[in-house]
Amino acid sequence: MKVHVDPERCQGHTLCNMIAPDVFQLDDVDGHSTAIIDGEVPADLEAKVAEAVRSCPEQAISPDPGNRA
């Protein structure tokens, strides 16, 4: 699984970072999120990433299960 935050949709609600701080980092200046992990999400973090996807109020996070490099 890969994960991507759409910068056009993210509004800085910060729930993803609360749920999975090892995967999502927040910008110091506006609090908007980006995925730290560029490639495959480690298996032990997949459940947290799924919860972040489900919890995002703007639905800005997309997992790419099929898009393996």
Add this chain to the structure above:
Amino acid sequence: MTDDDRKKNRYEFARHAPEYRDQFQQITTEMVSKCPVAWSDTYGGHWVASGHKEVFELARSAEYLSNDHDVKGERRGYKGISIPTPDGDFQGGFLEMDPPGQRHYRQALNPYLSPAAVARWQPVVDELVRASLNEKIETGRIDFVDDLANIVPAVLTLAMLGIPLKNWDIYVEPVHASVYTPPDSPDIERVRQSQMAMYQDLFGHFMQIKANPRPGMIDALARATINGTTPDDMELIGVLALIIGGGFDTTTALTAHALEWLSEHPSERDRLSRERDTLLDSATEEFLRFYTPAPGDGRTISADCEIAGASFKEGERLWLSWAMSNRDPAVFPNPHEIDLARTGNRHHSFGLGLHRCIGSNVARMVFKRMLLAVLDRMPDFVCDPAGAVHYETIGVIQGMQHLPATFTPGPRIGDGLEETVARMQVVCDEQRLAEPVTVRKGTAQVES
């Protein structure tokens, strides 16, 4: 399509009526299930969105929705975010503006309110909380609104603005009382007087800071370029009123409601205290969802459009109910119950889209620090239902005026509130805490 066809889903929606508070759950269930987008003839006629999916779609359709409050009649005469429009045409800061000006204001203020910026203040907040509790800890009695939840958000907001911290009591009363005092109350004259005193103080500091820079959000606004120009003073005072209104009463409302619920559910309170490392975040989001301090926002449709199954015409008014959409069973199983460990909590309590509450990071941090300190120092608190006073109406803020409680008395830790506020002023000044995070990154250093 005729107007009758467009408006065939109808509901008589009166959010300012006391009955709306009393029957909130029943009205919400009815609207969400039968007419998630409804036309209401109340308040001059307006749309009401209550379904989660519908509110989500609408709130994020920035190209068809306007927040503009055109008080000078320079554009299309739109009326901003309150339905009906309150007396006195006053623009409510950038929440009653559209981009690009709205975006310029947020860009000026984000470096003061981002998660990284807010985290710097946590030691100061802890000191203010500790000192507020000290004032009552030996007596075994506290009013969680008057003695804690009114004070800490107010002192912190002033500190972040660049206003002397000790002035907090000039601001607290008018900000809260103007929300819960009905216009026909015998109290309204006194509230207006206290509001005048507040605006006098605010304007005084604004003019001083404009002339002589001083760290804080007032400084950022006084020197901001918005739409390529320097805004006039009245527009900036409106922005400051938005920051103060948003910073005070909402966090107070959330804290009071959460403490009231925890008093009624002591085993859940003990569990939250015990499992705080895993439960505090989800519990905070759940209290936000369930109590939605700011229950909704108005918009004006800026172009004919079809969204969320309804057909809107330019100029029509729309109420986005964050509070009702937060109870939609399609997204929240058992929506009328509080589940401290709830997952997938996509609540709308901070709004959605480009107007997301800019103070959300402050609200969460201050709420959590107040809650944890109460759990640690007054773990057996019992709120007094007979003394609890909820706002009579929940059209503007779902808040509480008083929440008295008793608990087993404990020892003071360190100094009292007045001394602490004076010490925190020195900390703010010496460490220039109110600078934006782009200038000053470090956390406040506080000796207790």
